[in-house]
Amino acid sequence: MKIAAIDLGTNTFHLIIAEKSDSEMNIIYKTNKPIKLGEDITKENKIIPAAFERAINCLKDFKATLNQYGVTKIRAVATSGVRSASNGQDFIHTVKKETGIAIDMINGEEEASLIYEAVKYSGAIQGKSLIMDIGGGSTEFIFCDENGFYWKKSFDIGAARLMQKFFKSDPINQENQNQINQHLKENLSELIEFGETFRATTLIGSAGAFETYAEVLNPSIVLNEIANAPIDIEAYHQLSKKFLHSTHQERSEMPNLIPLRVDMIVMASMITDYVLAELGLKAITLSTYDLKMGVLKDLQNN
Structure with missing residues (x-):
């Protein structure tokens, strides 16, 4: 079948x-x-x-x-x-x-549930973790461990929305960055409040931008052949700074950065940076399985 x-x-x-x-x-x-x-x-x-x-x-x-x-x-x-x-x-x-x-x-709650099932299937969850799926329109967050999830929510802070609202300079200037960080602070207070109690140690990025981080940092990686992979957090921080300080043209010339993400990767990096800093997360893992795999698993089981 x-x-x-x-x-x-x-x-x-x-x-x-x-x-x-x-x-x-x-x-x-x-x-x-x-x-x-x-x-x-x-x-x-x-x-x-x-x-x-x-x-x-x-x-x-x-x-x-x-x-x-x-x-x-x-x-x-x-x-x-x-x-x-x-x-x-x-x-x-x-x-x-x-x-x-x-x-x-589907609503944001079901979207987050399907993402969790996909990431669990990838084997990426090892201990207390925060799954983050950065989309164009929304970003989903799931606090979880191998046994299940404890809190999940979808927020309308996708990379495309942030870009259309706040990305007005090239490279992005400090004023635009401050506006974005303030917007994240206003919208993600509930996430941060739960996260401070839950104390996850690892950020698991569900495909999308996290695949870009992995491919730019390690050009030899073959994403179609893996379900999950670690992303060195210090290397990520250096890469994020590079994205934020580069122009559109400079990013478009970076290897493994697809045209669709040339500007959106700046927004994705700012969301990632904010969450890492606010919750003191110590490690990053990529799950190549995301929403579509969750939908497929759901079909398989039913």
Whole structure:
């Protein structure tokens, strides 16, 4: 039996297909497309026509791939970009009409739960940890250990949102950085309050920006072949400073920094820096398994 998950992120759409047997799941295909569904979304809180069209065309391609592989069970989930858009329901209706794909618009709590299941499956959780998944529209946080999660929440502080609101200089100036840190302080007080009691020691980054940190720091890493990997925290801090002090052009010339993340990696680094500093976390681990793998595992189990 072939099963598939589609993750309609604010920046990127992902498709992953697996062959399922009794208790095994073998990934046979995966791809992603930089759709930028959240382009200019902070202006009128709408998916703009160009992004709408890009998304529909991408999902038509995904549908053709699903047919080609003979997928019998599929779940497509939409997150912050669709959740928060005033025309999000119009988008879901149009996708169903034009591609036959039914989109499940999940809330932040379910998104965080699915991310936890994916990260647990990766083997990245060793002791008290904080999972962080930095998306374009939202960022999910889960305090957990190997036995389960103890607190989880999704916040509308994704990299694309921060960039549209605060990233007004090149390289980013101190005033913009101060505005972002103040915004994080105002929005993440609940996270910090719980975290000070929970005392996690490790930050686990779920794919996305953390894959970029890993690839830039270690160009020989092959992400498709690993489920998790440590990221040296001191090396990360040096890399973060480099991102913050570089221009758009300088970052675009950095190896393993894909065009979609050239500017957003600055925002991701600022979120990462803030959380590391506020909670005194001592180590960073990458999980290459994220929301789409959580959706796939959920399909496998049900």
